[in-house]
Amino acid sequence: xxxxxxxxxxxxxxxxxxxxxxxxxxxxxxxxxxxxxxxxxxxxxxxxxxxxxxxxxxxxxxxxxxxxxxxxxxxxxxxxxxxxxxxxxxxxxxxxxxxxxxxxxxxxxxxxxxxxxxxxxxxxxxxxxxxxxxxxxxxxxxxxxxxxxxxxxxxxxxxxxxxxxxxxxxxxxxxxxxxxxxxxxxxxxxxxxxxxxxxxxxxxxxxxxxxxxxxxxxxxxxxxxxxxxxxxxxxxxxxxxxxxxxxxxxxxxxxxxxxxxxxxxxxxxxxxxxxxxxxxxxxxx
Amino acid sequence: xxxxxxxxxxxxxxxxxxxxxxxxxxxxxxxxxxxxxxxxxxxxxxxxxxxxxxxxxxxxxxxxxxxxxxxxxxxxxxxxxxxxxxxxxxxxxxxxxxxxxxxxxxxxxxxxxxxxxxxxxxxxxxxxxxxxxxxxxxxxxxxxxxxxxxxxxxxxxxxxxxxxxxxxxxxxxxxxxxxxxxxxxxxxxxxxxxxxxxxxxxxxxxxxxxxxxxxxxxxxxxxxxxxxxxxxxxxxxxxxxxxxxxxxxxxxxxxxxxxxxxxxxxxxxxxxxxxxxxxxxxxxxxxxxxxxxxxxxxxxxxxxxxxxxxxxxxx
Numbered sequence: 001x002x003x004x005x006x007x008x009x010x011x012x013x014x015x016x017x018x019x020x021x022x023x024x025x026x027x028x029x030x031x032x033x034x035x036x037x038x039x040x041x042x043x044x045x046x047x048x049x050x051x052x053x054x055x056x057x058x059x060x061x062x063x064x065x066x067x068x069x070x071x072x073x074x075x076x077x078x079x080x081x082x083x084x085x086x087x088x089x090x091x092x093x094x095x096x097x098x099x100x101x102x103x104x105x106x107x108x109x110x111x112x113x114x115x116x117x118x119x120x121x122x123x124x125x126x127x128x129x130x131x132x133x134x135x136x137x138x139x140x141x142x143x144x145x146x147x148x149x150x151x152x153x154x155x156x157x158x159x160x161x162x163x164x165x166x167x168x169x170x171x172x173x174x175x176x177x178x179x180x181x182x183x184x185x186x187x188x189x190x191x192x193x194x195x196x197x198x199x200x201x202x203x204x205x206x207x208x209x210x211x212x213x214x215x216x217x218x219x220x221x222x223x224x225x226x227x228x229x230x231x232x233x234x235x236x237x238x239x240x241x242x243x244x245x246x247x248x249x250x251x252x253x254x255x256x257x258x259x260x261x262x263x264x265x266x267x268x269x270x271x272x273x274x275x276x277x278x279x280x281x282x283x284x285x
Numbered sequence: 286x287x288x289x290x291x292x293x294x295x296x297x298x299x300x301x302x303x304x305x306x307x308x309x310x311x312x313x314x315x316x317x318x319x320x321x322x323x324x325x326x327x328x329x330x331x332x333x334x335x336x337x338x339x340x341x342x343x344x345x346x347x348x349x350x351x352x353x354x355x356x357x358x359x360x361x362x363x364x365x366x367x368x369x370x371x372x373x374x375x376x377x378x379x380x381x382x383x384x385x386x387x388x389x390x391x392x393x394x395x396x397x398x399x400x401x402x403x404x405x406x407x408x409x410x411x412x413x414x415x416x417x418x419x420x421x422x423x424x425x426x427x428x429x430x431x432x433x434x435x436x437x438x439x440x441x442x443x444x445x446x447x448x449x450x451x452x453x454x455x456x457x458x459x460x461x462x463x464x465x466x467x468x469x470x471x472x473x474x475x476x477x478x479x480x481x482x483x484x485x486x487x488x489x490x491x492x493x494x495x496x497x498x499x500x501x502x503x504x505x506x507x508x509x510x511x512x513x514x515x516x517x518x519x520x521x522x523x524x525x526x527x528x529x530x531x532x533x534x535x536x537x538x539x540x541x542x543x544x545x546x547x548x549x550x551x552x553x554x555x556x557x558x559x560x561x562x563x564x565x566x567x568x569x570x571x572x573x574x575x576x577x578x579x580x581x582x583x584x585x586x587x588x589x590x591x592x593x594x595x596x597x598x599x600x
Contacts, residue, residue, distance in 0.1 A: 016406060019401065019404050019406045020406060021403050022397070023401060023406060023408055023412055024347060026398065026412060027400060027411075027412065027415065027475065030415050030418055030419060030477070031415065031418075032434070032441070033427065033430045033431055033434055033473075034418060034422075034430075036430060036433065036434045036441055037426070037430040037433075040433065048439060049439055051439070051444075052444075053439065053444050060548070065440065069574060073381070093325075094325045094326050094329065095326065096328040097322045097325060097326070098322060098323045098325070098327075100322060101318070101319045101322035101323045102323070105314060105315055105318060105319040105322070106315065107319040110319070113323065113327075117326065117327070117330065120334050120335075122530045122582055123334055123338060123579070123582070124530070124533050124534025124555065124575075124578050124579075124588065125534050125536075125557070126333060126534050126555040126559065126575065126578065127338065127341055127534070127559050127575040127578050127579055128333070128337035128338055128340075128341060128574075128575070129558060129559065129562055129563065129571075129575075130340075130341060130558075130562045130563075130568045130571050130572050131333070131336070131337035131338075131340035131341055131344065131567075131572075132337050132470055133562070133563070134335060134340075134568075135332065135333070135336075135337065150329070150333065153329060154329035154330055154332070154333040154334060154405070155333075155334075157326050157329060157330070158326075158330070161326060173555055186318065200345050211421055214423070215422075215423035215424060215425075217423070217425045217536075217540070218426065218536055218537070219560075221559075221563075222559070222563045233423060233425050233549055235424065236425060236426065236429065237427065237540070237541070240429060240541075247496070248433075250433050250436075250439075253429050253433070254429070254430070254433065256426075257423075257426040257429060258428050260423050261421075261422050261423065261426055264421045264422070264423070265418060265421055265422070267421075268417045268418070268420075268421040269414060269417070272413070272414055275417065275600045276417075276481055276485070279478070279481055279482065280481060280482055280485035
C-alpha cells in the first residue's frame with residue numbers, strides 16, 4: 001500500500017517547488033518597502049545614514065514626537081479622518097439612493113443614464129482640476145474639508161452606484177413587495193426593509209471609499225492651503241519638500257507614511273473578504 | 286415601487302388590478318421617484334465633472350493666467366505653444382510609453398500573482414492577505430517609500446547591488462533608470478489589484494472544464510492556455526482598457542517618486558497639468574494640456590469599443 005503513495009508524492013513535491021519559490025519572491029517583493037518604511041519611521045535619523053546599513057536600528061517613537069512639535073500633526077490627522085469619514089458617508093448616501101432607483105424602478109432610458117454615470121469614471125480627475133479650483137472659489141468652499149469632500153464624493157459615486165446596484169439586485173424583491181402592499185412609504189422601504197439586507201454591500205463600499213479618500217492626494221493638495229484643511233497626504237509632501245542639514249528628513253517622512261499606512265492596512269486585513277467582494281463586484285458578474 | 290406611493294384605492298378592488306387601472310398616474314409618480322433618487326448623484330456629476338470638462342475645453346482656448354492677469358481668447362495658440370514646450374512634449378511621449386508599459390506589466394504580473402493565489406499551497410491565505418497591502422498603501426506614501434528604498438546612498442536596493450557587484454547605481458539622476466523605476470513601482474502598486482480581479486475571474490471558471498482537460502491529458506501549462514486564458518480574455522481586455530485610462534490620470538506616484546525628474550524625464554501629462562495649473566496658475570495652458578489627456582481617453586475608448594466587437598465575434 002505504501003508504494004503508490006511514494007510514487008505520487010515525488011512529482012507533487014517537485015511540482016510545488018516553483019509555487020513556493022514564487023510565493024517567497026512575492027512575499028519579499030510585497031513586504032520589502034513596508035519593512036524599509038517601518039524600520040526608518042522608528043529609528044533615529046543618525047541610524048539611517050550609517051554604512052554599512054543598520055537593518056534593525058533600536059526602535060524609538062521620537063520621530064512622532066518631533067512631528068507633533070514641528071507641524072500641526074494632530075490637526076492633519078483629524079482632517080484626514082474627517083475628510084475620509086464624511087466622504088465615505090456622503091458617497092454611500094448619494095449612491096444608495098441612486099442605486100435603489102437603478103435596481104428597482106423602471107424608467108425609460110435608465111440603462112443609458114447608468115452608462116453615462118459609469119463612463120464618467122473614465123474622465124481623468126486631473127483633467128478638471130482647473131475649473132474645479134474656480135468652482136470651489138465661487139461656492140466659497142476652497143481651502144475647506146467640505147469642498148474637497150464634495151468633489152471626492154462625486155468622483156467615488158459612479159463606481160459605488162455600479163457595485164451597489166448589483167448588491168441590491170441580489171436581494172429578493174418579494175420582501176419589498178410585501179411591504180409595499182402593506183402600505184409602506186419609500187423612506188420606510190429604504191430604511192427599514194432594504195437597508196438591513198444591503199448592509200454587507202454598504203460596508204464593503206464604505207471600506208473601499210474610506211481607503212480611497214484617506215489615500216487621496218490630488219484634491220487636498222490642489223485645493224487646501226491652510227493647516228485647518230490640509231490632510232496627512234499633503235503633510236507628507238510638505239515634509240519631503242523641507243530639507244534638514246543631512247538631506248531629506250527620511251525618518252519623519254517615513255513616520256508620516258507609517259501613520260497613514262497603519263490604520264488602512266489594519267482595516268484592510270480585518271475585512272479583506274468584504275473588500276475583495278466589492279472590488280470584484282462591479283467587474284465580475 | 287410605483288405601488289408604494291399609490292393613490293387611495295377603490296374599496297374592494299384588488300391592489301394589483303387598481304394599479305393597472307391608474308397606470309398613468311402611478312407611472313408619473315414612479316418617474317418622479319426615480320428622478321428624485323438619482324438627482325443627487327447626477328447633480329454632483331454635473332457640477333464637478335460635466336460642467337468642468339466643458340470649462341476645461343473652453344479654457345484651453347484662452348490665456349487665462351492668475352499671475353499674469355491675462356484672460357483672452359487665443360484660439361489654438363496654447364496647442365501651438367506645446368510644440369515648443371519641452372516639458373509637455375517629453376511628458377506626452379513618456380505618458381504614452383508609461384500607460385502602455387504599466388498596463389502590460391500590470392496584466393502580466395497581475396496574471397502571475399492571480400495564478401499563484403489560485404494555486405494550492407500552504408500560505409495561500411497569507412499570500413492573499415498581503416496581496417492587498419500594495420493596493421491599500423497610499424500611493425504618495427509608496428512613492429516616498431520607494432524613493433528612500435532606492436536612495437543612492439542609504440537605500441537598501443542600491444546598497445545590495447553595491448555589495449554584490451561593487452557598482453554604485455544612482456537611479457534618480459539617470460533618466461532611463463528613473464523611467465524604469467516609475468514604471469516598475471507603478472506595477473508594484475497596481476498589479477495586486479489586477480490580480481484580485483483576475484483571480485475572481487478564474488474562480489468563476491467551472492471546475493469540470495479543467496477536469497475535462499485533465500481527462501484529455503492536458504498538463505498545467507496546456508490547461509492554462511486552453512481553458513483559463515480564453516475564458517478570462519474578455520475580463521483581461523476590459524481591465525486593460527480601464528487600466529490604460531486610469532494610468533493616464535496617474536499623478537500621485539510620479540509626484541512622490543521623482544516629481545518628473547531628473548529634468549523632465551519622468552514627467553507625465555497629469556503632472557504637467559498640476560504644475561502649470563495649480564503651481565503656476567496658468568489656467569489656460571493647463572486646460573489645454575488636460576484636453577490632450579481627454580483626447581487620449583477618447584482614443585483609448587474608440588480602440589476599446591473596436592476590441593470589444595472583435596472579441597464578441599471571436600467567442
